Amino acid sequence: MRAGEPCALQRPWHRMDLIDIGINLTHESYDADRDAVIARAAAAGVRQLIATGASLAGSVASSALAAAHAGSIFATAGVHPHHADSFDAETLVQLRELLRSPAVVAVGECGLDYYRNFSSHQGQRRAFTAQLTLAIETGKPLFLHQRDAHEDFISILGEYRSVLPKGVAHCFTAGAAELETYLDLGLAIGITGWICDERRGRHLQSLVARIPAGRLLLETDGPYLLPRDLKPAPPGRRNEPMLLPHIASVVAQHRAESLQVCAAHTSAASRALFGLPAP
Numbered sequence: 001m002r003a004g005e006p007c008a009l010q011r012p013w014h015r016m017d018l019i020d021i022g023i024n025l026t027h028e029s030y031d032a033d034r035d036a037v038i039a040r041a042a043a044a045g046v047r048q049l050i051a052t053g054a055s056l057a058g059s060v061a062s063s064a065l066a067a068a069h070a071g072s073i074f075a076t077a078g079v080h081p082h083h084a085d086s087f088d089a090e091t092l093v094q095l096r097e098l099l100r101s102p103a104v105v106a107v108g109e110c111g112l113d114y115y116r117n118f119s120s121h122q123g124q125r126r127a128f129t130a131q132l133t134l135a136i137e138t139g140k141p142l143f144l145h146q147r148d149a150h151e152d153f154i155s156i157l158g159e160y161r162s163v164l165p166k167g168v169a170h171c172f173t174a175g176a177a178e179l180e181t182y183l184d185l186g187l188a189i190g191i192t193g194w195i196c197d198e199r200r201g202r203h204l205q206s207l208v209a210r211i212p213a214g215r216l217l218l219e220t221d222g223p224y225l226l227p228r229d230l231k232p233a234p235p236g237r238r239n240e241p242m243l244l245p246h247i248a249s250v251v252a253q254h255r256a257e258s259l260q261v262c263a264a265h266t267s268a269a270s271r272a273l274f275g276l277p278a279p
Contacts, residue, residue: 016045017279018248018263019270020241022109022143022170022190022219025051025073026061029223029238038069041241047267047279049073049241052143054080054109056091059098066103071277075101076143078108084119084127092130099138105274107135108143109170112156115148124149125156132160135167141273142167144187150178157185166273171221173200179207183215188273190217193227193239193247195254205254213265217273218251220244 020041030037041049051066053059053076062075077098079087098104110131112124119127135142144167146153157164168188172179182189189211194201208216222239227246234240245259252262270276 016047016245016259016263017267018044018046018218018244019048019050019267019276020046020220020222020244021050021168021217021270021274022052022192023049023222023241024054024058024224025049025065025222026058027223029236030240037240037242038073041244042072044242044245045263046241046244047072048270048276050105050143050274051075052109053077053098053104055083056086056094059095059104063098063101063104067101070103072279074103074105074274074276076106076108077104078106078110078131078143079127080109080145081111081113081124081127082116082118085123086119087123087127087130092134095131095134096138099134099140104140105276106141106143106167107131107138108167109145110142111145112149112153113145113147114152121152125152128153128156132156132164135165136160136163139165141165144169145171146174150174150181154181154185161185168217168273171219171225173204175203176207176210179210183211188215188217188269190219191247191251192219192221193225193243196227196229196247196250198228205250208251209255214269214272216251216266217270218244218248218266220247 051062053062059077066073066075169182170190172189195204226239252259
């Protein structure tokens with residue numbers, strides 16, 4: 001955002017067409033005002049949301065939310081690496097059943113996280129492989145997570161490369177080498193408000209211009225990753241989908257394109273990857 005430019009939330013966004021491909025909409029922080037969060041997103045021009053399933057219970061909840069908001073909310077179904085040690089045969093059965101729904105548009109959030117290590121590395125690799133197999137079986141795209149596990153992550157994906165469906169590297173925060181590797185694997189790239197963080201996200205400001213149109217997707221990852229450059233910050237510092245236009249404006253600036261162009265190609269890419277209908 002340029003110096004002196006008004007915050008994105010101060011502009012009329014009702015004509016925008018944006019898609020938040022990663023929002024933890026069943027998170028407890030939204031329990032008191034979830035309907036209002038959804039309404040504010042629509043008023044801000046965020047036409048469609050994909051509610052992330054990061055555990056079996058979360059996937060069930062996200063699927064139910066999508067069913068209650070047909071055409072505007074969709075869901076993923078999967079087990080985040082934090083919960084990988086609980087992944088068992090029954091989990092696979094239940095995820096397969098959830099993925100039968102047309103409102104459940106991706107397998108995940110799945111992958112590897114060696115930063116937190118809430119599950120063992122062995123358990124993470126086992127759960128990740130099982131979900132890759134599930135994506136191959138169902139033909140649904142992958143919603144991928146990787147943190148501090150790049151080599152194992154790429155090695156596992158490489159084993160299945162010839163048969164994997166498409167996918168997105170969700171919440172990309174890494175560097176140029178990782179970006180090129182993901183693009184070479186055919187993945188789309190999800191960009192969050194991390195790009196608005198002057199401490200940790202400055203490198204993304206040059207990298208987003210290297211992501212081809214058709215491979216760039218936008219997400220808030222709310223309630224996490226509130227853009228640090230929002231002035232004033234929302235009460236409680238909770239992120240939510242109505243802030244996606246702000247993220248999109250920063251991305252557009254660093255791609256040297258208009259917000260309208262950025263919104264158009266990122267939404268088209270999102271619909272193509274996840275098979276979403278026009279709103």
